[in-house]
Amino acid sequence: MNALRVFVVMVGMLALVSLASAKEAVPLADDPELEKQVNEITAELRCLVCQNQTIADSHADLAIDLKNQVREMVKSGKTQKEINDYMVQRYGDFVLYRPAMKPSTMLLWAGPFILLVIGLTVLVINLRKRRALVKDEGDLSTDEQQRLKTLLAEQRAEEEKS
């Protein structure tokens, strides 16, 4: 009897959990194709309020307004570039997740490649140095070769003696 009661309570709790995770209704345009386009465009735009989310992801008030704005602009036939320009005009380059290529962003774009080149150069230089080091150790001068021979000969002679 007790087990049954526990079971009922648990099922009840599970039902509550499923209720809690039910999603809020998202305002959707009637046209799924349009909505897809709006999502693609807003996924490239940074939400100004919650700065590490895209406008597509964000539920901030401003993000919802901007999404509606983008929806209207797509409806009226604006291209993605026109919409991006509209946003940059208002919020600066900051809204773009892909910064534009221009003189002030050159370092940003080229930076990783410059670092890569520096890293590879350092690696190559170090490897060459190490190889030269190994080669140096391998080459004995004639004097040293002579000493090596005598040492080896001495050792052999001692081994034979014992």
Place this chain on the structure above:
Amino acid sequence: MLRYIVPLVVFLGVAGFLLKGLDLNPREVPSPFIDKPAPDFTLQKLLTPEVQFSNKDMLGKVWLLNVFASWCVACRSEHPLLVQLSRANLVPIYGLNYKDAPSDAKNWLQQLGNPYTASLIDYDGKVGIDYGVYGVPETFVIDKQGVIRHKVIGPVTPAALDNCVLPLVKKLQEAAPQQVIKRTEVEGCV
């Protein structure tokens, strides 16, 4: 020796950037509107809805446009300073009542005092979007030619008012009608 110096220099470089980063405010997005003409709008006035107001009405005058809303907590903390500023009669302050119910805004002004020469109803936030508003309160300084010269993001502090906004306003007011004065000319604004 070099093998110790190189990592040390790299470390100091990184540490320097991180240290500088502590002082930066990531919420402060450089506004693309500085030194650009203020976007045009025509809106109803909050207290006299039958009267329209356009930013063009203010050509020839230096004015402040303060974006506020009754739901905005930071606006409440900023408000006494604005009331004080309006009493000093140095510069007209216009309020952009952003995404707010007019009745709420009226109550708010009645309770806390009304520093605005006029408040304008931006119920759907469209003008706010045109002005790139993302964090209420925001305050724009607009010159005689209708060009935005400065923008304060978040509540105006007494320090920002005394060091930047008021000196800038004074300079702009003293300027000839077509003279260009940038905020970089005021030490406290940079």
